[in-house]
Amino acid sequence: MNASIRMAVCAGLTMAAAASATRAAPDLSGPWQTTARSDVLKTAEGNAPTLTAAGAALLKTNRANLKEDPARRCLPPGVPRVMLQPGFAFNFVVGQDVAGMFFEWNHLPRPIWINNQHFENIGPTYLGQSVGKWEGDTLVVDTNGFNDTTWLDSSGLPHSDQLETVERIRLRDANTLEDQITFKDPKVFTRTWSTVLTFTRRPGYVVKEDFCLKRLNINAVTGE
Numbered sequence: 001m002n003a004s005i006r007m008a009v010c011a012g013l014t015m016a017a018a019a020s021a022t023r024a025a026p027d028l029s030g031p032w033q034t035t036a037r038s039d040v041l042k043t044a045e046g047n048a049p050t051l052t053a054a055g056a057a058l059l060k061t062n063r064a065n066l067k068e069d070p071a072r073r074c075l076p077p078g079v080p081r082v083m084l085q086p087g088f089a090f091n092f093v094v095g096q097d098v099a100g101m102f103f104e105w106n107h108l109p110r111p112i113w114i115n116n117q118h119f120e121n122i123g124p125t126y127l128g129q130s131v132g133k134w135e136g137d138t139l140v141v142d143t144n145g146f147n148d149t150t151w152l153d154s155s156g157l158p159h160s161d162q163l164e165t166v167e168r169i170r171l172r173d174a175n176t177l178e179d180q181i182t183f184k185d186p187k188v189f190t191r192t193w194s195t196v197l198t199f200t201r202r203p204g205y206v207v208k209e210d211f212c213l214k215r216l217n218i219n220a221v222t223g224e
Contacts, residue, residue, distance in 0.1 A: 078152070080197060088210070091207050100112060123145065126147060139168075144165075
């Protein structure tokens with residue numbers, strides 16, 4: 001191979017590599033809405049996650065006090081429950097350095113820092129700290145730093161401040177978003193477990209302003 005051909009081949013490979021590196025990510029932009037009400041989270045196999053003795057005690061306490069559901073008191077529902085609020089959508093926006101889920105329910109934001117490590121000890125929070133990276137057409141999101149206040153579903157499924165979630169978010173088709181979530185929490189669960197959530201794209205839907213306290217006051221007046 002002479003020098004000119006070799007240079008041309010090298011230039012072509014360099015251009016191909018650059019094109020691959022800058023290939024556009026899948027269009028995950030929303031708005032999206034859950035396809036089915038998920039009052040009770042199950043594993044991908046359809047079973048209840050197995051609980052430690054401490055986890056089982058927490059679940060029993062929560063189920064005996066469903067009226068004390070934190071979300072009913074307008075506290076942030078946490079992950080993944082914030083994505084599953086019936087009747088509410090969320091906008092998904094993806095940039096080069098940061099992505100975000102902007103929830104209609106109580107106007108909550110969830111930033112996802114792309115190609116970043118967990119960069120600070122933010123302490124226990126409702127939605128945790130999320131960092132993400134692309135693996136092919138899948139956005140992998142690792143979240144930790146949760147408090148132990150929220151429930152994972154409306155049935156009272158608990159977690160502790162040791163909860164870590166790993167989400168694999170991808171388009172199943174142009175209008176279906178799949179979120180495979182793995183939960184790790186040695187205080188509450190005997191082993192890691194996964195579930196799969198799906199959301200449908202809502203073209204033209206406008207995510208509205210919402211304030212939970214306003215709805216709570218209205219329901220108190222009407223008795224609902």
